[in-house]
Amino acid sequence: MGKNSFFEKLKTGLAKTRDVLTMDLNDLFSKKVIDKELFDKLEELLISADMGPQFTYDLIDDVKKRVSRHDLQNAGQIKNILQERMIAILQKIEKPLIVPKGRPFIIMTIGVNGSGKTTTIGKLASSLKSSGHEVLLVAADTFRAAAIEQLEVWGSRAGAPVIKQKMNADPAAVVFDAVAKIKAGYSGVVIVDTAGRLHTRTNLMEELKKIKRIINKELPGVAQEILLVLDATTGQNAVVQAKIFKEDIGATGIALTKLDGTSKGGVVVRIANELALPVRYIGVGEGLGDLRVFDSRDFTKALLD
Ligand SMILES: Nc1nc2c(ncn2[C@@H]2O[C@H](COP(=O)(O)OP(=O)(O)OP(=O)(O)O)[C@@H](O)[C@H]2O)c(=O)[nH]1
Ligand SMILES: [Mg+2]
Numbered sequence: 603m604g605k606n607s608f609f610e611k612l613k614t615g616l617a618k619t620r621d622v623l624t625m626d627l628n629d630l631f632s633k634k635v636i637d638k639e640l641f642d643k644l645e646e647l648l649i650s651a652d653m654g655p656q657f658t659y660d661l662i663d664d665v666k667k668r669v670s671r672h673d674l675q676n677a678g679q680i681k682n683i684l685q686e687r688m689i690a691i692l693q694k695i696e697k698p699l700i701v702p703k704g705r706p707f708i709i710m711t712i713g714v715n716g717s718g719k720t721t722t723i724g725k726l727a728s729s730l731k732s733s734g735h736e737v738l739l740v741a742a743d744t745f746r747a748a749a750i751e752q753l754e755v756w757g758s759r760a761g762a763p764v765i766k767q768k769m770n771a772d773p774a775a776v777v778f779d780a781v782a783k784i785k786a787g788y789s790g791v792v793i794v795d796t797a798g799r800l801h802t803r804t805n806l807m808e809e810l811k812k813i814k815r816i817i818n819k820e821l822p823g824v825a826q827e828i829l830l831v832l833d834a835t836t837g838q839n840a841v842v843q844a845k846i847f848k849e850d851i852g853a854t855g856i857a858l859t860k861l862d863g864t865s866k867g868g869v870v871v872r873i874a875n876e877l878a879l880p881v882r883y884i885g886v887g888e889g890l891g892d893l894r895v896f897d898s899r900d901f902t903k904a905l906l907d
Contacts, residue, residue, distance in 0.1 A: 612894060612904040615886025619867030623651040624906055627684075633677045636669055640677060651868030652837040656875050661687055685906055691871055692898030697880035699827055699855060699895075701735060701791060706784045706824055708792045708817060712810055712851055713831035714843060715798025718859030718885055720749065722831050723793050724756025725893035726857075726883065731761050736790025740780045741766035742773040742813060743797040753795050759890055762793075773797065774812050781820045807850050814851065828854045829882065832873075835864040841872050848879055857893075859885035867905055870896075 613620070626647050633640055641662055648658040665683060668674040701707050709726070711719045720743070727737045739757045743749040747769040757764040765783070767776050773796065780792050796810060817824065830853035832840040840858075847853045856879050861867050870881060881896040 609900060609904060612886065612900060613907075615862045615892070615894075616867050616901075616904050618863065618865045619651060619861070619905060622865040623647060623868065627681065627906070631677045631681050636665075636674065636677050636680075641666070644680070648868065650865075652866035652872055653868035654838070654841075654872035654875055657687070657691060657871045681906065685902055688871060688902045688906070689898050691874045692901060695856075695870075695874045695877075695879065695881045696896055696898040697855075697882070699829075699880075699882040701730060702825060703735065705789050706792065706821070707790075708780075708784075708794065708821075708824055708826040709829055710794040710796065710810075710813065710817070710826065711829050711831055711857075712796055712847055712853060713798060714833075717798060717831045717833040718857070719743075719798065719831045720752050720756065720795055721888065722829075722857045722859060722883070722885060722893060723753065723795050724760055725885070725890055727756065727760035727762040727793060728890045729893060730791055736788075737762040738780065738783065738788065738790060738792050739764045740776055740792060740794040742776045743795050744769055744771045744773050744776065745797040745799065749795070749797065773809060774816050777813050777816055778820070781817065784821060784824070810851050826854075827882075828852055829857055830855070830879070831857045831859060834858050834861045834866060834869055837864070837866040837869050838872065840869060841876055844873065844877050844879065848877065853879060855880045855882040857881075857883040857885065858896075862886045862892075870901065 630640060630643055645658055645662060661684060665680055711723055713719050727739060730737050739753055739762050741750045741753045741764055750766050754764050765780050777794060828851060830844060830847045832844055858881055861884050884894050884896050886892050
Protein backbone atom coordinates (compact mmCIF):
# COMPACT_ATOMS: atom_id res chain seq x y z
CA MET A 603 0.00 0.00 0.00
CA GLY A 604 1.34 3.45 -0.88
CA LYS A 605 2.03 5.95 1.86
CA ASN A 606 -0.91 8.12 0.74
CA SER A 607 -3.60 5.48 0.67
CA PHE A 608 -2.24 4.12 3.94
CA PHE A 609 -2.69 7.56 5.45
CA GLU A 610 -6.15 8.00 3.92
CA LYS A 611 -7.21 4.70 5.49
CA LEU A 612 -5.97 5.85 8.86
CA LYS A 613 -7.98 9.05 8.42
CA THR A 614 -11.09 7.03 7.60
CA GLY A 615 -10.45 4.88 10.65
CA LEU A 616 -10.37 7.96 12.84
CA ALA A 617 -13.43 9.49 11.16
CA LYS A 618 -15.64 9.50 14.23
CA THR A 619 -13.24 11.57 16.28
CA ARG A 620 -12.50 13.74 13.26
CA ASP A 621 -16.18 14.39 12.69
CA VAL A 622 -16.82 15.57 16.20
CA LEU A 623 -13.54 17.07 17.25
CA THR A 624 -11.91 18.36 14.12
CA MET A 625 -14.95 19.88 12.46
CA ASP A 626 -15.84 21.78 15.61
CA LEU A 627 -12.23 22.79 16.15
CA ASN A 628 -11.98 24.10 12.60
CA ASP A 629 -15.14 26.11 13.22
CA LEU A 630 -13.66 27.46 16.38
CA PHE A 631 -10.33 28.34 14.81
CA SER A 632 -12.04 30.22 12.01
CA LYS A 633 -13.21 32.75 14.59
CA LYS A 634 -11.65 36.17 14.38
CA VAL A 635 -11.18 36.88 18.05
CA ILE A 636 -9.46 34.92 20.77
CA ASP A 637 -11.71 35.39 23.78
CA LYS A 638 -13.01 33.60 26.85
CA GLU A 639 -15.75 31.94 24.85
CA LEU A 640 -13.14 30.42 22.54
CA PHE A 641 -11.16 29.04 25.46
CA ASP A 642 -14.29 27.58 27.06
CA LYS A 643 -15.31 25.87 23.85
CA LEU A 644 -11.78 24.60 23.23
CA GLU A 645 -11.66 23.11 26.71
CA GLU A 646 -15.01 21.45 26.21
CA LEU A 647 -13.96 19.93 22.88
CA LEU A 648 -10.65 18.52 24.10
CA ILE A 649 -12.22 17.06 27.22
CA SER A 650 -15.05 15.51 25.23
CA ALA A 651 -12.51 13.84 22.93
CA ASP A 652 -10.99 12.39 26.13
CA MET A 653 -7.63 14.10 25.87
CA GLY A 654 -7.68 14.49 29.65
CA PRO A 655 -7.58 17.54 31.90
CA GLN A 656 -3.80 17.84 32.05
CA PHE A 657 -3.24 18.17 28.32
CA THR A 658 -6.26 20.44 27.95
CA TYR A 659 -5.21 22.91 30.65
CA ASP A 660 -1.56 22.90 29.58
CA LEU A 661 -2.55 23.69 26.02
CA ILE A 662 -4.91 26.49 27.00
CA ASP A 663 -2.33 27.92 29.37
CA ASP A 664 0.26 27.91 26.60
CA VAL A 665 -2.12 29.62 24.18
CA LYS A 666 -3.05 32.27 26.76
CA LYS A 667 0.61 33.05 27.41
CA ARG A 668 1.30 33.40 23.72
CA VAL A 669 -1.69 35.71 23.35
CA SER A 670 -0.45 37.94 26.16
CA ARG A 671 3.03 38.04 24.59
CA HIS A 672 1.32 38.97 21.31
CA ASP A 673 2.84 35.86 19.67
CA LEU A 674 -0.61 34.90 18.53
CA GLN A 675 -2.65 37.07 16.26
CA ASN A 676 -5.48 34.83 15.14
CA ALA A 677 -7.33 31.77 16.31
CA GLY A 678 -6.21 29.79 13.26
CA GLN A 679 -2.69 29.59 14.70
CA ILE A 680 -3.96 27.63 17.70
CA LYS A 681 -4.36 24.62 15.47
CA ASN A 682 -0.62 24.43 14.85
CA ILE A 683 0.09 24.72 18.56
CA LEU A 684 -2.39 21.96 19.28
CA GLN A 685 -0.75 19.72 16.67
CA GLU A 686 2.75 20.41 17.91
CA ARG A 687 1.83 19.72 21.52
CA MET A 688 0.01 16.54 20.61
CA ILE A 689 2.94 15.22 18.62
CA ALA A 690 5.35 16.08 21.44
CA ILE A 691 3.26 14.21 24.00
CA LEU A 692 2.57 11.25 21.74
CA GLN A 693 6.22 10.83 20.83
CA LYS A 694 6.77 9.70 24.41
CA ILE A 695 4.68 6.61 23.81
CA GLU A 696 5.77 5.94 20.24
CA LYS A 697 8.05 2.94 20.67
CA PRO A 698 7.17 0.35 18.05
CA LEU A 699 7.52 -3.24 19.12
CA ILE A 700 10.68 -4.74 17.71
CA VAL A 701 10.15 -8.41 17.02
CA PRO A 702 13.40 -10.27 16.50
CA LYS A 703 13.92 -12.96 13.89
CA GLY A 704 15.68 -16.23 14.50
CA ARG A 705 14.96 -16.43 18.21
CA PRO A 706 11.76 -17.00 20.18
CA PHE A 707 9.61 -14.04 21.07
CA ILE A 708 6.52 -14.32 23.22
CA ILE A 709 3.63 -11.87 23.05
CA MET A 710 1.15 -12.39 25.84
CA THR A 711 -2.07 -10.45 25.34
CA ILE A 712 -4.07 -9.31 28.35
CA GLY A 713 -7.16 -7.17 28.85
CA VAL A 714 -10.79 -7.23 29.93
CA ASN A 715 -13.36 -9.22 27.99
CA GLY A 716 -14.37 -7.78 24.66
CA SER A 717 -11.45 -5.35 24.47
CA GLY A 718 -10.30 -6.94 21.21
CA LYS A 719 -7.52 -9.35 22.24
CA THR A 720 -8.36 -12.20 19.88
CA THR A 721 -9.03 -9.90 16.93
CA THR A 722 -5.80 -8.01 17.53
CA ILE A 723 -3.90 -11.30 17.66
CA GLY A 724 -5.33 -12.24 14.27
CA LYS A 725 -4.33 -8.95 12.70
CA LEU A 726 -0.92 -9.00 14.35
CA ALA A 727 -0.24 -12.56 13.26
CA SER A 728 -1.08 -11.61 9.70
CA SER A 729 1.15 -8.57 9.76
CA LEU A 730 4.07 -10.49 11.29
CA LYS A 731 3.64 -13.30 8.79
CA SER A 732 3.79 -10.88 5.90
CA SER A 733 7.04 -9.47 7.22
CA GLY A 734 8.52 -12.95 7.20
CA HIS A 735 8.05 -14.10 10.80
CA GLU A 736 7.04 -17.53 11.88
CA VAL A 737 3.97 -17.23 14.11
CA LEU A 738 2.31 -19.64 16.49
CA LEU A 739 -0.93 -18.84 18.33
CA VAL A 740 -1.77 -20.20 21.78
CA ALA A 741 -5.40 -20.64 22.83
CA ALA A 742 -5.03 -19.93 26.55
CA ASP A 743 -8.58 -18.58 26.74
CA THR A 744 -10.22 -21.86 27.66
CA PHE A 745 -13.14 -20.09 29.32
CA ARG A 746 -15.53 -20.48 26.42
CA ALA A 747 -15.44 -22.95 23.54
CA ALA A 748 -16.08 -20.17 21.02
CA ALA A 749 -12.84 -18.50 22.04
CA ILE A 750 -10.74 -21.39 20.77
CA GLU A 751 -12.68 -21.54 17.50
CA GLN A 752 -12.44 -17.79 17.07
CA LEU A 753 -8.66 -17.97 17.43
CA GLU A 754 -8.53 -20.84 14.94
CA VAL A 755 -10.47 -18.79 12.40
CA TRP A 756 -7.97 -15.95 12.78
CA GLY A 757 -5.11 -18.44 12.67
CA SER A 758 -6.26 -19.81 9.34
CA ARG A 759 -6.77 -16.31 7.92
CA ALA A 760 -3.28 -15.32 8.98
CA GLY A 761 -1.71 -18.67 8.12
CA ALA A 762 -0.58 -19.35 11.69
CA PRO A 763 -1.02 -22.68 13.51
CA VAL A 764 -2.84 -22.76 16.85
CA ILE A 765 -1.85 -24.69 19.98
CA LYS A 766 -4.95 -25.65 21.93
CA GLN A 767 -6.48 -27.99 24.45
CA LYS A 768 -10.08 -28.63 25.35
CA MET A 769 -12.43 -26.02 26.73
CA ASN A 770 -11.99 -25.52 30.49
CA ALA A 771 -8.45 -26.89 30.36
CA ASP A 772 -5.94 -25.11 32.58
CA PRO A 773 -4.77 -22.07 30.55
CA ALA A 774 -1.30 -22.45 32.05
CA ALA A 775 -1.13 -26.00 30.67
CA VAL A 776 -1.78 -24.73 27.15
CA VAL A 777 0.98 -22.18 27.57
CA PHE A 778 3.19 -24.97 28.87
CA ASP A 779 2.69 -26.80 25.53
CA ALA A 780 3.93 -23.71 23.69
CA VAL A 781 6.89 -23.44 26.05
CA ALA A 782 7.75 -27.06 25.22
CA LYS A 783 7.77 -26.16 21.52
CA ILE A 784 10.28 -23.41 22.16
CA LYS A 785 12.41 -25.75 24.24
CA ALA A 786 12.31 -28.17 21.34
CA GLY A 787 13.77 -25.52 19.06
CA TYR A 788 10.92 -23.37 17.75
CA SER A 789 12.38 -19.91 17.20
CA GLY A 790 9.49 -17.81 15.93
CA VAL A 791 6.84 -15.60 17.51
CA VAL A 792 4.37 -17.08 19.99
CA ILE A 793 1.20 -15.08 20.64
CA VAL A 794 -0.84 -16.08 23.67
CA ASP A 795 -4.57 -15.37 23.74
CA THR A 796 -5.96 -15.07 27.26
CA ALA A 797 -9.45 -14.79 28.70
CA GLY A 798 -10.93 -11.46 29.71
CA ARG A 799 -13.09 -13.11 32.29
CA LEU A 800 -12.98 -16.42 34.10
CA HIS A 801 -15.28 -18.69 36.02
CA THR A 802 -16.29 -16.87 39.15
CA ARG A 803 -14.07 -18.87 41.44
CA THR A 804 -10.86 -18.12 39.64
CA ASN A 805 -9.31 -14.70 39.74
CA LEU A 806 -8.31 -13.35 36.34
CA MET A 807 -5.26 -11.49 37.59
CA GLU A 808 -3.98 -14.57 39.44
CA GLU A 809 -4.43 -16.68 36.32
CA LEU A 810 -2.52 -14.18 34.19
CA LYS A 811 0.26 -14.01 36.76
CA LYS A 812 0.48 -17.78 36.72
CA ILE A 813 0.91 -17.83 32.94
CA LYS A 814 3.61 -15.20 33.20
CA ARG A 815 5.36 -17.15 35.96
CA ILE A 816 5.44 -20.30 33.88
CA ILE A 817 6.95 -18.50 30.91
CA ASN A 818 9.65 -16.91 33.04
CA LYS A 819 10.42 -20.01 35.04
CA GLU A 820 10.63 -22.34 32.05
CA LEU A 821 12.28 -19.90 29.67
CA PRO A 822 14.34 -17.52 31.80
CA GLY A 823 15.31 -14.39 29.92
CA VAL A 824 13.10 -15.10 26.93
CA ALA A 825 12.27 -11.96 24.95
CA GLN A 826 8.66 -11.04 25.51
CA GLU A 827 5.96 -8.42 25.36
CA ILE A 828 2.97 -8.23 27.65
CA LEU A 829 0.55 -6.49 25.37
CA LEU A 830 -2.39 -4.84 27.06
CA VAL A 831 -5.35 -4.61 24.71
CA LEU A 832 -7.56 -1.60 25.47
CA ASP A 833 -10.87 -0.62 23.94
CA ALA A 834 -10.71 3.06 22.97
CA THR A 835 -14.50 3.38 23.02
CA THR A 836 -14.37 3.08 26.81
CA GLY A 837 -12.42 6.34 26.93
CA GLN A 838 -11.09 7.18 30.37
CA ASN A 839 -12.17 3.81 31.76
CA ALA A 840 -9.54 2.31 29.52
CA VAL A 841 -6.94 4.39 31.32
CA VAL A 842 -8.15 3.25 34.73
CA GLN A 843 -8.02 -0.40 33.60
CA ALA A 844 -4.61 0.07 32.13
CA LYS A 845 -3.22 1.29 35.44
CA ILE A 846 -4.38 -1.90 37.15
CA PHE A 847 -2.99 -4.19 34.44
CA LYS A 848 0.27 -2.27 34.40
CA GLU A 849 0.74 -2.57 38.15
CA ASP A 850 -0.59 -6.09 38.63
CA ILE A 851 0.71 -7.93 35.59
CA GLY A 852 3.46 -5.65 34.35
CA ALA A 853 2.10 -4.78 30.92
CA THR A 854 4.90 -3.57 28.65
CA GLY A 855 2.88 -2.10 25.81
CA ILE A 856 -0.61 -1.27 24.60
CA ALA A 857 -2.72 -2.10 21.59
CA LEU A 858 -5.53 0.44 21.47
CA THR A 859 -8.48 -1.01 19.58
CA LYS A 860 -11.74 0.27 18.07
CA LEU A 861 -10.50 3.78 17.38
CA ASP A 862 -12.81 3.63 14.36
CA GLY A 863 -15.79 3.21 16.65
CA THR A 864 -15.32 6.20 18.89
CA SER A 865 -15.22 9.98 18.93
CA LYS A 866 -12.87 9.72 21.90
CA GLY A 867 -9.68 9.14 19.90
CA GLY A 868 -7.99 11.74 22.08
CA VAL A 869 -7.68 9.06 24.74
CA VAL A 870 -4.25 8.31 23.28
CA VAL A 871 -3.10 11.65 24.67
CA ARG A 872 -4.45 10.68 28.07
CA ILE A 873 -2.63 7.38 27.93
CA ALA A 874 0.59 9.22 27.12
CA ASN A 875 0.15 11.63 30.02
CA GLU A 876 -1.09 9.26 32.66
CA LEU A 877 0.43 5.86 31.88
CA ALA A 878 3.75 6.21 30.18
CA LEU A 879 3.28 2.82 28.51
CA PRO A 880 4.18 2.62 24.84
CA VAL A 881 1.26 2.34 22.43
CA ARG A 882 2.54 -0.29 20.02
CA TYR A 883 -0.50 -0.68 17.78
CA ILE A 884 -3.85 0.89 17.07
CA GLY A 885 -6.90 -0.92 15.75
CA VAL A 886 -9.03 0.96 13.25
CA GLY A 887 -11.43 -1.75 12.08
CA GLU A 888 -12.35 -5.40 12.27
CA GLY A 889 -10.45 -6.59 9.20
CA LEU A 890 -7.11 -8.31 8.85
CA GLY A 891 -5.42 -5.14 7.63
CA ASP A 892 -6.85 -2.83 10.27
CA LEU A 893 -3.99 -2.85 12.76
CA ARG A 894 -1.42 -0.07 12.54
CA VAL A 895 1.90 0.55 14.15
CA PHE A 896 1.35 3.68 16.21
CA ASP A 897 3.05 6.74 14.77
CA SER A 898 2.57 10.01 16.66
CA ARG A 899 2.87 12.27 13.64
CA ASP A 900 0.62 10.24 11.35
CA PHE A 901 -1.91 9.86 14.12
CA THR A 902 -2.03 13.57 14.91
CA LYS A 903 -2.25 14.56 11.27
CA ALA A 904 -4.90 11.95 10.51
CA LEU A 905 -6.92 13.29 13.42
CA LEU A 906 -6.53 17.02 12.97
CA ASP A 907 -5.57 17.84 9.40
N1 LIG B 1 -14.57 -1.63 14.91
C1 LIG B 1 -13.63 -2.37 15.52
N2 LIG B 1 -13.98 -3.49 16.15
C2 LIG B 1 -13.02 -4.22 16.76
C3 LIG B 1 -11.66 -3.83 16.75
N3 LIG B 1 -10.95 -4.74 17.44
C4 LIG B 1 -11.85 -5.66 17.86
N4 LIG B 1 -13.09 -5.35 17.46
C5 LIG B 1 -14.35 -6.07 17.72
O1 LIG B 1 -14.57 -6.16 19.11
C6 LIG B 1 -15.27 -7.37 19.43
C7 LIG B 1 -14.54 -8.10 20.53
O2 LIG B 1 -13.28 -8.52 20.04
P1 LIG B 1 -12.51 -9.79 20.57
O3 LIG B 1 -11.24 -9.85 19.82
O4 LIG B 1 -13.36 -10.99 20.55
O5 LIG B 1 -12.24 -9.36 22.08
P2 LIG B 1 -11.54 -10.20 23.23
O6 LIG B 1 -10.77 -9.22 24.05
O7 LIG B 1 -10.80 -11.33 22.66
O8 LIG B 1 -12.80 -10.68 24.06
P3 LIG B 1 -12.86 -11.94 25.11
O9 LIG B 1 -12.27 -13.12 24.43
O10 LIG B 1 -14.31 -12.09 25.41
O11 LIG B 1 -12.10 -11.52 26.33
C8 LIG B 1 -15.37 -8.15 18.12
O12 LIG B 1 -16.65 -7.96 17.59
C9 LIG B 1 -14.33 -7.50 17.24
O13 LIG B 1 -14.63 -7.58 15.87
C10 LIG B 1 -11.31 -2.60 16.06
O14 LIG B 1 -10.16 -2.14 16.00
N5 LIG B 1 -12.34 -1.93 15.46
MG1 LIG C 1 -10.85 -13.34 23.05
